[in-house]
Amino acid sequence: MSSSVTGRQTASGGPGFLKRSQPRYGEKAIKVLLVAASLVSVLTTIGIVIALIPPAAEFFGKVNFGEFITGTNWAPLFKPPHFGVIPLVGGTLMVTLIALLVAVPLGLGAAVYLSEYARPRVRRVFKPMLEVLAGIPTVVYGFFALKALTPLLQDVWPVGDPPQVFNALSAGFVMGIMIIPTIASLAEDSMAAVPRALRDGAFGLGSSKMQVSTRVVFPAALSGIVAAVVLGISRALGETMIVAVAAGGRPNLSFNPLEGMQTMTAFIAAAGIGDLPTGSTGYQTIFAVGSLLFVMTLVMNLVSIRLVRKYREVYE
Structure with a gap:
């Protein structure tokens, strides 16, 4: 009831x-x-x-596209004009490569230390301090490269001709310092997301801390590490002020990083603030170079997405 x-x-x-x-x-x-x-x-x-x-x-x-993409002489404002973009692409890749040689080992080393070796208290202090580097204006990095690093390299250079006043080496080195926080922070987050059970299992089998870090945690976090490195490359490719201040403004197709070079972004910045008449061929080179840089970044990101999906590890 x-x-x-x-x-x-x-x-x-x-x-x-x-x-x-x-x-x-x-x-x-x-x-x-x-x-x-x-x-x-x-x-x-x-x-x-x-x-x-x-x-x-x-x-x-x-302008013929073949001449633009394969030409080795870039002088769009001279008579007769030349529109071979290879010197700008070469300068961009040279500076980016130097930056990666600095940022990838230091950034991943910092990530491994913060994730696997540092005590929680140390990590809480060091990680914000590392990320402060990302907040420094890039023009400050550029003047540091020009006024501090380049004179230092000229004084201590052991053999051959010292670096020129404007050179790719100083610009690339300082750019690498700038992107260290990007790579280190994202890579550390990926390593910290690896389940503790994988570490405990490896330690239970007698692995050392180094073996666990390099053979267990690093491969498990590889997709996130790849994403961090690609983001660092994207920032290096798109950086303007450092290369505009420290690398020089002369298109130079050279494999010598001690010489001055002009990158794609530095040309866009220099031409954009000039007195080029709107609608002229010289003015339109800004958009042609910008389009090429956009396509390069897009292709790199598409490749990175495929790599991230290939090496992604899913844990329950």
Whole structure:
């Protein structure tokens, strides 16, 4: 009898009845804001493409694409003009390579130390201090390379001709210091996400700390480490102020990092603040070089996405 009464009370909206909740307009508004925030990067990319395509297409209507992509003489403002972009691409790759030679070993070494060797108290102090480097304005890095590092290298250079006043070596070295926090922080986060059980199992088999770090944790976090390195490369490719201040403004197709070189971003910055008439071929070179840099970064990111998916480890 009591059970039937309870059933009637529940069905009629008694104490046991679960009422339908009111619409949560706040949650819907937050969801809309989050979707809008996620679309900002997509719309920004689309806007960049829309801004680049018409001037670049007009430029390639006047200049042969084969000459642009394979030519070794870049002098768009001289008479007769030359539009071979290879010296700018070579300078960009040279500075980026030097930066990676500095940032990858130091950044990954810092990540391994913070993740596997540092005590929690030390990690809480060192990681924010490391990330402070990412907040220093890049123009400060550029003047440091020009006024401090280059004179130091000129004084201590052991053999041959010392570095020139503007050179790729100083710019690349300082750029590598700049991207260390990017690589170290993201790689450390990936290593910290590796389950503790994998470490305990390796220690139980008699592995040393170094073996666990390099043969267990590092491979398990490889997808995140690849993403960190690729993000560092992207930042190095797109850096402007360091190379504009310290690497020089003369297009130079050379394999000698002691010489001055001009990168793609440095040319865009120099030409963009000049007195080039809008719509002229010289002005349109800015968009042609920018389009090439955009395509290079896009291809690199697509390759990195494939590598990340290939080496991704999923743990429960």
